[in-house]
Amino acid sequence: MRASTRLALLIGWLGYVLIPWYLPQDGSLAGYPFGQAGTALALVLSGASPWLLPIGLALVAASLLVGREERPWIGRSLVWIGLLGLIAFFAQGFAITLPDQGIPWLAALFGGAGQAQPGMGFGALMTLFSLLLMMCHGLAYRGYCRGDLFTTSAIGIVVLLIGLFVFYPVATILQSALVESDGTLALASFFERLLSPTIWGLGCLGGGTNCGVAWNTLILAVLTGVITTLLGLACALLVLRTRMPGKRLMRAMTVLPIITPPFVIGLALILLFGRSGAITGILAEWVGIPRSRWIYGLPGVLLAQVLAFAPIAFLVLMGTVQGIAPSMEEAAQTLGAKHWSTFRTVTWPLLRPGLANAFLLGFVESMADFGNPLVLGGNFEVLSTKIFFAVVGAAHNQGQAAVLAIVLLAFTLGAFWVQQRWLGTKSYTTVAGKGDSGIPAMLPTSAKVISAVVIVPWVLLTAVIYAVILIGGFVKAMGRDHTLTLEHYRTGFAIDFSNGIFFEGAAWPSLFTTLKVAAISSPLTALIGLITAFLLTRQHFAGRRTLEFTTMLSFAIPGTVLGVAYILAFNVPPVEITGTGLILVLAFVFRNMPVGVRSGIAGLAQIDKSLDEASMTLRARSFTTLRRVVLPLLKPALITALVYSFVRCITSVSAVIFLVSAEYNLATAYIVGRVEAGEFGLAIAYSSVLIVVMAVGIALIQVGVGERKLGRRAVPVPKPKAPKQTARLTKPAVEAAK
Amino acid sequence: MQLKFWLGASVLATAAMFGSAPASAQGSLVMYCGVQEEWCRAMSTAFEKETGIKVAMTRKSAGEVYAQVKAEASNPRGDIWWGGTGDPHLQAAEEGLTEEYESAMNKDLQDWSLSQWKAAKKRAIGIYAGALGFGFNTQLIKEKGLADPKCWADLLNPKLKDDVQVADPNSSGTAYTLLATVVQLMGEDKGFDYLRALHKNVSQYTKSGAAPAKAASLGETAVGIVFIHDAVVFAVQGDPIKPVAPCEGTGYEIGSMSIIKGARNLENAKKFYDWALTPAAQALGAPAKSYQVPSNKNAPIPPQAPKMSDMKLINYDFVKYGSSAERTRLLTKWDKEIKAQPK
Structure with a gap:
């Protein structure tokens, strides 16, 4: 048995013998090691929890293998010990929960009929970890994944985490679509709901009534996906491939919408383009365009979503455009291709993974978006708001919500499938071990003009919106009373210095919780996301596609449904964490993980496998390869994952609106309350503060992670000779054209 | 191994920070x-x-x-x-x-x-x-050359086409109160006739019950049907909105x-x-x-509260209209006969 397996076993014993097995009530250790805060061993010996005995037996069996020479049967035994231990662990956990719940026959089998147990705590967590590692190590001994302990363990951990925090809650909520509250199967009402005309109706084609909510959502998501991808691409090309002035400013500006709390863009759009909005007023007075309510409905929601999500596409495509090896484009030009045909035949095809990922993100984001349709939707209904109100509205129809969630899920997964088809099995490798000293080609003029024409108005609109948001916090009532005031900031963020420092403002507690949750969950998100991406692209194991599919699942599930699912799944033992800060962290990690995975996959697709293989040939293990070779090249992906999850922790509403508790309230939940109460001033002021906080956070992340060094020549300062060279190069082509 | 332990350690640390119930x-x-x-x-x-x-x-x-x-x-x-x-x-x-x-x-x-x-x-x-009623934007009503609306019937004025907002009763208790009030005040058939006529003037069925008051105070709609106290909030803030208790009587x-x-x-x-x-x-x-x-x-x-004694309140039957059977029936009927209709 190898040293690391022994260490894993030690962790298991610590968790079983020393650390309290259950989650302590009130954080007290009363009654240690028996009673409430008892350890598993003490509870088994005293006869209080006999169902924990099989888990201990698994640890004993594993201990018998310590010190033996490595033989095939050791690996086989370890696999069985780990597997049986895990089965015993989960079986007792789900069988014995609250009084009168759980699985009675299984509980009786464990000798705990009619008994109850609280949620699992640190002891259980450590033991679980140990059992899992033993199974994975056993598999590695048997030669799985080239016998690499790190790979098998990482796969095991990722699968367990996704199973527990994505699949299990989602299954819980979907179960409520199929099963009535009394436990009987209800297929008839399920299909009746699923095929209802409110979902699939086509009334809008014939005129008059509204279309089904499914079509609305689909149209909106496709439009958002396409427009955000194109904007993101135009923007990335302009920033990286032109000498356009003001690039840095533009780069900063396009990132602004991403760090804006939801509701705020919608609110600003209403203040600008609503019937009494500022721009509407100007247009009505100067140009004579009558005031209308066009902003409420598809146009408004689309506008808000494009403003909000195009920056994500931009971030994804920046990485891709940067990663395209200039030498390929140079090769094309050397072979006589003009700018435009180089772009069309070389650059564009290489952009495809980035484009596909950017579209997918925009599409899925739009489907899951909740804040903008809520504020600007008008009579244009989409699935996410419909689900929210099916859960919390006057109808209180959880079954309906689950059915709608299934439709939403089907759309998202469909998009995922189409994306896979489009990319096919072509190679997109551009970062290879061979030296690449090319200079990125400049954009052809026509593409430059098109990009600029699209981007400049968009950036201007963004600027105006942010002016509204910035000013809104400092005036009494935006649009009505423009007296300057600090009142909103004083209400939210007053600090009393008279007696030490006392954070008096109403917004402080939620701000502190938000920052704490974001600071903990974003590194975890990035870590789990990138490791998963590495496993998915670089390792071959059974169930790889299924795993990839499951990672997208939590992203496809709208936040509202995920929130309710988390409450249903984690309010009862074995995992009892509602009302804690931990549930917020977990919800964020597993909701944002897909972005880490997607950007990791897009980044890894560009890095030649020969780099890993060279590292492996030099006898580095896969962890070393990951750390020394892959991670440094993945810095853009790492930044994307960190920035995105940090920002999403601060800005998301729907996923957490059910999960916030009195003790752990979040900034967005607080802002939504302010908006509901009509206190736009405070809401906008708080949002401005959040924007500043996120900007600082992003800057820290970028400085902390640093840039990827690809060993390419920098774009040289334009020399006087340059035009001559170009002329010489293109001369033959010009002559040929004659 | 290092990375794995780091992962494990950070999970534990997270749990330790937040884990206590x-x-x-x-x-x-x-x-x-x-x-x-x-x-x-x-x-x-x-x-x-x-x-x-x-x-x-x-x-x-x-x-x-x-x-x-x-x-x-x-x-x-x-x-x-x-x-x-x-x-x-x-x-x-x-x-x-x-x-x-x-x-x-x-x-x-x-x-x-x-x-x-x-x-x-x-x-x-x-x-x-809190009594049900509506708030209207005084500026918009004046611009349209209308007299101040005082009754439920005033909201059917064709000049208010696309200028009335009320929440969707499927998502809002406020709007369900309107539905139940109209049915109790006018009888079920006449009540649905009223809602059908109102449908032509409704620009948007909002999600949240109080949203129409906000929209009316901002000038996004001329009339918002809400609980009167929701409109009072904006009136007290100095917005151009006037709360009204309808003359025919109202629910609460x-x-x-x-x-x-x-x-x-x-x-x-x-x-x-x-x-x-x-x-x-x-x-x-x-x-x-x-x-x-x-x-x-x-x-x-x-003192700012709408005086219940000055209003005509109906004898609202909370037992009947609060039961889930009656609610589901009325909401289904509303969906079919009002919301699905073209304007």
Whole structure:
């Protein structure tokens, strides 16, 4: 048995013998090691929890293998010990929960009929970890994944985490679509709901009534996906491939919408383009365009979503455009291709993974978006708001919500499938071990003009919106009373210095919780996301596609449904964490993980496998390869994952609106309350503060992670000779054209 | 291995930072609050000051609280559910999610408060009332050359086409109150005729019940049908909006309070329940910009509050229209006969 397996076993014993097995009530250790805060061993010996005995037996069996020479049967035994231990662990956990719940026959089998147990705590967590590692190590001994302990363990951990925090809650909520509250199967009402005309109706084609909510959502998501991808691409090309002035400013500006709390863009759009909005007023007075309510409905929601999500596409495509090896484009030009045909035949095809990922993100984001349709939707209904109100509205129809969630899920997964088809099995490798000293080609003029024409108005609109948001916090009532005031900031963020420092403002507690949750969950998100991406692209194991599919699942599930699912799944033992800060962290990690995975996959697709293989040939293990070779090249992906999850922790509403508790309230939940109460001033002021906080956070992340060094020549300062060279190069082509 | 341990360690560290279950020791109370943040805060701090019991308060809309209480039913986290429109409270009572209680304060309460208590079979009690009505934007109405609307019938004026907002009764208790009010006031057939005619003037069925008041105060719509106190909030702020109690008569909501079944701090929940019915506790609404009418006869009525005595109130049947069977029937009918119709 190898040293690391022994260490894993030690962790298991610590968790079983020393650390309290259950989650302590009130954080007290009363009654240690028996009673409430008892350890598993003490509870088994005293006869209080006999169902924990099989888990201990698994640890004993594993201990018998310590010190033996490595033989095939050791690996086989370890696999069985780990597997049986895990089965015993989960079986007792789900069988014995609250009084009168759980699985009675299984509980009786464990000798705990009619008994109850609280949620699992640190002891259980450590033991679980140990059992899992033993199974994975056993598999590695048997030669799985080239016998690499790190790979098998990482796969095991990722699968367990996704199973527990994505699949299990989602299954819980979907179960409520199929099963009535009394436990009987209800297929008839399920299909009746699923095929209802409110979902699939086509009334809008014939005129008059509204279309089904499914079509609305689909149209909106496709439009958002396409427009955000194109904007993101135009923007990335302009920033990286032109000498356009003001690039840095533009780069900063396009990132602004991403760090804006939801509701705020919608609110600003209403203040600008609503019937009494500022721009509407100007247009009505100067140009004579009558005031209308066009902003409420598809146009408004689309506008808000494009403003909000195009920056994500931009971030994804920046990485891709940067990663395209200039030498390929140079090769094309050397072979006589003009700018435009180089772009069309070389650059564009290489952009495809980035484009596909950017579209997918925009599409899925739009489907899951909740804040903008809520504020600007008008009579244009989409699935996410419909689900929210099916859960919390006057109808209180959880079954309906689950059915709608299934439709939403089907759309998202469909998009995922189409994306896979489009990319096919072509190679997109551009970062290879061979030296690449090319200079990125400049954009052809026509593409430059098109990009600029699209981007400049968009950036201007963004600027105006942010002016509204910035000013809104400092005036009494935006649009009505423009007296300057600090009142909103004083209400939210007053600090009393008279007696030490006392954070008096109403917004402080939620701000502190938000920052704490974001600071903990974003590194975890990035870590789990990138490791998963590495496993998915670089390792071959059974169930790889299924795993990839499951990672997208939590992203496809709208936040509202995920929130309710988390409450249903984690309010009862074995995992009892509602009302804690931990549930917020977990919800964020597993909701944002897909972005880490997607950007990791897009980044890894560009890095030649020969780099890993060279590292492996030099006898580095896969962890070393990951750390020394892959991670440094993945810095853009790492930044994307960190920035995105940090920002999403601060800005998301729907996923957490059910999960916030009195003790752990979040900034967005607080802002939504302010908006509901009509206190736009405070809401906008708080949002401005959040924007500043996120900007600082992003800057820290970028400085902390640093840039990827690809060993390419920098774009040289334009020399006087340059035009001559170009002329010489293109001369033959010009002559040929004659 | 290093990375793996780092992962494990950070999970543990996270768990250690947040893992402790919410305090449920004696001397605390978990309150789900269904009114505006400020009022919620005022209530929880006042109670904390008076009794020394630590209150952990979460503010959510009535529907959200209901959804949460239902989701947590097998392992309740909350103790008391204070505020929010009465229907979800009745629904929770019907499903046995809340606890029966009879307070010594009952003798001082208005009749409508006690009738809510009887309708809920002792499981919910009225703490404030608010009448349904509408708010109109004075500037927009003047621009259109209309007289100030005073009655339900005035809202059918063709000049108000696409200029009335009301919430969708499927998502909002306010709008369901309108539906039930119109049916009780005019009879079911005439009531639906009215709603059908109103449908032509409605630009948008909003999601949230109070949203039309906000839209009217911003000038996004000329008329918003809301609870009158929701319009008063904006009028007091100085917005160009005027609240109206319709001349034909109108229905009302009874904001309620329930003790959650299986509450971990049952005794404290009862203490809060008794305290919340005292005149002093009920006087906390007005300073927090909530202008509902309190249920204790001795509590002062805020001067800005719409005077219930000056309005024509219908005899609202909370038992019938609060039951889930009648609600589902009316909502299905509304969906089919009103919302699905072209304008």
